Amino acid sequence: MKALVAVKRVVDYNVKVRAKADGSDVDIANVKMSMNPFDEIAVEEAVRLKEAGKVSEIVAVSLGVKGCEETLRTALAMGADRAVHVETDAPLEPLAVAKLLKAVVEREAPQLVIVGKQAIDDDANQTGQMLAALLGWPQGTFASKVEAADGALLVTREIDGGLENVELKLPALVTTDLRLNEPRFIKLPNIMAAKKKPLDKLSVEELGVDIAPRLTVLKVAEPAARKAGVKVANAAELVAKLKNEAKVL
Amino acid sequence: MIYHAPLKDMLFALNELAELPAVCALPGYEDCSVELTEAILEEAAKFAEGVLAPTNRAGDAGSRLVDGKVVTPEGFADAWRQYVDAGWIGLRAPQDFGGQGLPALVALAAEEMWCSANLAFSLAPMLTLGTVEALLHHASEELRNTYLPRLSTGQWTGTMNLTEPQAGSDLAQVRTRAVPQADGSYKLSGQKIFITWGEHELAENIVHLVLARLPDAPEGVKGISLFVVPKFLVNADGSLGARNDVHCVSLEHKMGIHGSPTCVMSYGDNGGAIGYLVGEANKGLAYMFTMMNHARLGVGVEGLALSERAYQKAVEYARERVQSRDIGAADQQPVAIIRHPDVRRMLLTMKAQIEAQRALACVAAAALDRAARHPNPEEKARNQALLNFLIPIVKGWCTEAANDITSLAVQVHGGMGYIEETGVAQYYRDARITAIYEGTTGIQALDLVGRKTAADGGRVARALIGEVRRTAEALSADAQMARLAEGLRDGAERAEACVAYVVDEFARDARRPAAGSVAFLKLMGLLLGGWQMGRAALIAKERLAEEGADVAFLSAKRATAAFYGAHLLPQVGALAASLLDGADAVLGCDDAAF
Numbered sequence: 001m002k003a004l005v006a007v008k009r010v011v012d013y014n015v016k017v018r019a020k021a022d023g024s025d026v027d028i029a030n031v032k033m034s035m036n037p038f039d040e041i042a043v044e045e046a047v048r049l050k051e052a053g054k055v056s057e058i059v060a061v062s063l064g065v066k067g068c069e070e071t072l073r074t075a076l077a078m079g080a081d082r083a084v085h086v087e088t089d090a091p092l093e094p095l096a097v098a099k100l101l102k103a104v105v106e107r108e109a110p111q112l113v114i115v116g117k118q119a120i121d122d123d124a125n126q127t128g129q130m131l132a133a134l135l136g137w138p139q140g141t142f143a144s145k146v147e148a149a150d151g152a153l154l155v156t157r158e159i160d161g162g163l164e165n166v167e168l169k170l171p172a173l174v175t176t177d178l179r180l181n182e183p184r185f186i187k188l189p190n191i192m193a194a195k196k197k198p199l200d201k202l203s204v205e206e207l208g209v210d211i212a213p214r215l216t217v218l219k220v221a222e223p224a225a226r227k228a229g230v231k232v233a234n235a236a237e238l239v240a241k242l243k244n245e246a247k248v249l
Numbered sequence: 250m251i252y253h254a255p256l257k258d259m260l261f262a263l264n265e266l267a268e269l270p271a272v273c274a275l276p277g278y279e280d281c282s283v284e285l286t287e288a289i290l291e292e293a294a295k296f297a298e299g300v301l302a303p304t305n306r307a308g309d310a311g312s313r314l315v316d317g318k319v320v321t322p323e324g325f326a327d328a329w330r331q332y333v334d335a336g337w338i339g340l341r342a343p344q345d346f347g348g349q350g351l352p353a354l355v356a357l358a359a360e361e362m363w364c365s366a367n368l369a370f371s372l373a374p375m376l377t378l379g380t381v382e383a384l385l386h387h388a389s390e391e392l393r394n395t396y397l398p399r400l401s402t403g404q405w406t407g408t409m410n411l412t413e414p415q416a417g418s419d420l421a422q423v424r425t426r427a428v429p430q431a432d433g434s435y436k437l438s439g440q441k442i443f444i445t446w447g448e449h450e451l452a453e454n455i456v457h458l459v460l461a462r463l464p465d466a467p468e469g470v471k472g473i474s475l476f477v478v479p480k481f482l483v484n485a486d487g488s489l490g491a492r493n494d495v496h497c498v499s500l501e502h503k504m505g506i507h508g509s510p511t512c513v514m515s516y517g518d519n520g521g522a523i524g525y526l527v528g529e530a531n532k533g534l535a536y537m538f539t540m541m542n543h544a545r546l547g548v549g550v551e552g553l554a555l556s557e558r559a560y561q562k563a564v565e566y567a568r569e570r571v572q573s574r575d576i577g578a579a580d581q582q583p584v585a586i587i588r589h590p591d592v593r594r595m596l597l598t599m600k601a602q603i604e605a606q607r608a609l610a611c612v613a614a615a616a617l618d619r620a621a622r623h624p625n626p627e628e629k630a631r632n633q634a635l636l637n638f639l640i641p642i643v644k645g646w647c648t649e650a651a652n653d654i655t656s657l658a659v660q661v662h663g664g665m666g667y668i669e670e671t672g673v674a675q676y677y678r679d680a681r682i683t684a685i686y687e688g689t690t691g692i693q694a695l696d697l698v699g700r701k702t703a704a705d706g707g708r709v710a711r712a713l714i715g716e717v718r719r720t721a722e723a724l725s726a727d728a729q730m731a732r733l734a735e736g737l738r739d740g741a742e743r744a745e746a747c748v749a750y751v752v753d754e755f756a757r758d759a760r761r762p763a764a765g766s767v768a769f770l771k772l773m774g775l776l777l778g779g780w781q782m783g784r785a786a787l788i789a790k791e792r793l794a795e796e797g798a799d800v801a802f803l804s805a806k807r808a809t810a811a812f813y814g815a816h817l818l819p820q821v822g823a824l825a826a827s828l829l830d831g832a833d834a835v836l837g838c839d840d841a842a843f
Contacts, residue, residue: 030799032256034291073288185300186292188336192349195285 001111001148001170003046003055005080006101007039007062009071010121019220026121026220035071038116040078041176044183045146046114047079054148055112057081061104063097065089069199076194077186083199084108086207096211098130103207105135110171112153117142117175128175138168142177252302252366252558254294257802258604259358260287265788266781267611272352275622286355289340293359296335301366304328308369308508309675312449314500319449319510325370329451333403337363338374342381342401346393353543353621354614357550361607364554368679369508373406373446375547379540380407380458387528387536388477395483396456406452410441410459410478410514411537418692420534421469425461425516427476427524437461437478437495437524438517443686447512448480448497454489455480459516459524460533467531475533476524478516494522505678542640545687546613549643552651552683553606559658559676560599566662566673567592586661594816595661599654601813604806605778606647608785613639638701638709639777645693645767646774648683655680694766697773703755703762707748710773714748717741717776720783729807730786733814737783740776740818743825747772750829764835765828772824779818786810 011017012032020027035043049055060075062068063086072083086100105113113135118125132139140146140155144163147154157164158177168174204211232238243249263269264283273281304324313320332338341356342348363371381400384393399405416422425439437459441447448455457478466472482490494517501511516522528536567587575584586592616639619632655677659666666673684690702710721737724730747769754761762769789803789810 029797030802070284070288077288077292185296185331185335187334188289188292188339188349190336191285191288191292192280194288 001055002057002059002108003049003112003114004059004061004105004108004110005039005042005046005075006097006113006115006127007043007060007071007075008036008116008119008121009033009062009064009068010036010119013037013120019222023219023221025217033067033070035074036116036119036121038118038120038176038178040116040183041178041180042114042116042174043075043078043080044181045143045174045176046112047184048181049112049146049148050079052148059084059108059110061086061101063088063092063100072199073194074186076197076199077190078184079190080197082197084202085199086202086204088204088211090204090211091213092211093213093215094124094126095130095214096209097127098134099209100204100207100211101127101131102134103209104202105131112171113137113173115173115175117177128173132173135171135173137171137173139173139175140166140168141175143174144177144179146174146180251305252298253561254290254297254362254365255557255607256290256294257799258607259290259361261785261802261806262604262608262611263354263358266608266784267354267615269352269354269615272354272615272618275352275618276624277350277622278352278618281351281355286358289351289355290358290362293337293362296332296337297359297362297366300328300331301363301370304370305367305508306672306675308367311507312500312510314448314497314510317448317496319497319500319512321449321451321510322508325508326451328367328370329373329403332374333452336402338377338403339401342378343385343397346381346385346397346401348381348401352614352618353546354611354618357546357610357614360547361550361554361557361610364551365558367508368551368555369506371551372506372509373449373451374403375544376409376445377403377405377407379409379544380456382540382543383458383475383536384477384527386539387475387532389528392477392525392527395487396477396479399454400456404452405454405456406446406449407456407458408444408447409537410444410447410457412443413440414442418689420460420473423460423462423473425459427461427463427474427526428521429463430523433525435461435463435476435524435526436517436521437476438521441514441516443501444497444512444514445509447510447514449510453481454483457495457514458527460537461524463530470534472531473533474530475527475536477527478522478524482523494519504681505675506682541688542617542636545640545644545693546610546617548683548687549606549613549640549645549647550610552648552680553603553610555676555680555683556599556603556606556647556651556654559655559673559680560596560603562673562676563599563658563661564596566665567596570663592661595657597809597812598816599657601782601809601817602650602654602778604785604809605782605813605817606643606650606774608781609639609774609778610643610647612781613643634705634709635713638697638713641688641693641697641701642770642774642777644688645684645690645697645770646778648680649690649767649771650774651680651683652677690767690770694770695763697770698751698755698762698766699759702748702751702769707752710748711745713777713780714741714744717744717780717783720780720787723787724783727786727790729811730783730814733779733783733786733810733818736814736818736821737776737779740772740779740821743821744772744776747825747828754832760836761832762828764832768824768827768831772821772828775817775821775824779813782810782813 012034018027046058058080060080060083115128142158143155144158145156153168307323339348344350427435427437459476484490497512498515499513570586571583616632616636623629665671718741721734724734751762789806793803
């Protein structure tokens, strides 16, 4: 079966993120960018399924600026067979991403789509669910285990208070959780090979998708700095402070 | 993060100062590009930080010899397996034998990361690559085909067996014997010492390159031949055969790099170790010298790499450690020690030298690539001469400085630095060897004054001093760099006087320039490092004017360059004085006075 994996270019998880001075957005100028860690897990899972003989071809897709090519090359070095880049400088909200991915899915006709459960930049946790809904496919979100069975996919989901096992009829969509796997270190020969693998370009116009933003960002601000703590004399004072100052009781 | 690969500074040195795009345009390097290099170095960084660096502390507990076998520290075997699986050993190994054949310049940045992450570990691949280089250039096709495919991929490792108890820097004293056999092989017997990674179980086989004498060999350096002696003999079909008569009889107890087993190797205790002649008889030393440039560049990078890791640890501590109030502030609250002027002075002394050394090492690596691949014979020769001149400087200066810089890192930690559990003392101990092996600083300095300066009448040295002057000139319009420009101008003048002195005196009485040779080496290192910082400051200024410039990085680069001009370049004057006026004081002292 053919698998499609979506990968997002985000601020590297090691970077301390800062808001722009005018509060319009996060400042990503000259900041190290890399693949969304949940998407790395998605690529890794697809590669493992391919190594197990369950997946025949892996197509990696990324949407956004020119720099996404680097993210796609990383996916190719990890083991994806080819890449599709929908290039646009426009900001993309989860619904637009889901619609664009739907259009790519319709062209590629994969049996399985794997995406990260969320991206570490906006933490929206929406794209996978929206895409499954738009496609009318079953979805296994927050997967911590994926097994390919005959014509179906067995997915263990991490849910509040435990694990849930679901069986999905193919074609299906999976969103990855942290414990699904640990992505491999990339091998040098694979980095060299990745630059020779095909990377196709598509435009938003070609896909005929309306990506106009539907949300308005009012302000992006950094969290208030933590204030120094105070010592309380006894439990009564603590309760009083929680009630009157913190107003949490 | 216990180690964070300085990718931005590496890429700046590679792209801007060592002109990586031009290196990628050389014949045979077409597969390489700036983008590919970035992708490779990002993954190398992840590997160095995530796999190698965590094994460094355990490595300090050391390798042990148990029943003739070396037991490596915890985590080393697994790290080696991952390193080989990921193909990292193949970075600059030849494509024909399973490597990637990338430029030395690209490999150098990755090698700095391996050395920072775990120097003791990194010596195994480094020596293996040295073995590959020697066999590639000098061995018969049969030997190449037998050994190179497995060495280039790390399936086997390689060692260099030069030193014997009586033959250290003076290899003319080598006594190991090689006796020709009827089948064309040789039987070797003798003892070799200081053999790094001479015995271990990480790889299936170990390929020893051994210097030895044939029975009819002339005395001295012209009677030394080079042999391949495998730990396990190799059958015609490539499978491993009998255990050869070469054994590790003990491990040295060293000051540092404890993870790396330094072996006493005994050849021929049971009738003779079977070996194969590499190239022609009696040319062994010349063959070893063809690898010398790359090996010495590599050791210079080892020094730089330890300086970098020690610096990172010192900065981290200086930001966290709160002690005493800010001397200039009314506020009585204690502050992080990074606020204290002398701590800043120490950190900047480390940072400025590290950046200058990284740049100079990269420039040398680019010269190595050009000397190997440039299609124009004149350019090839010019780069070879430049490389030959830079090698003793990069090796000597970076490793001497590594001793100072890792010592400063201990100093920043105060009393905690002296406590082993803090971890910074390991870098100081590990760094000590880098100024000793692969030719001591004294040997490098003699090479610099003799073969590299006096021999060509100072031609290459003067050409470089001309470059320094041009950079100083370009900097003169840059107000923030006034001290740097002045230091470079003044330094160039003094360096020119030193070159004239070396050239004149070497012919008259070589003892005189030899007495000041280390001063001359350090002077050239400081000056050429300053030249690189000057170039960096100019480029940073240009980049800062561009839209979307990385202001934080580029401003820091300029601030660091300004510090270099104000605090480090003034030392050039003192070093020049000790070369120009110091010989009598060295030579005039009677032996009995010591």
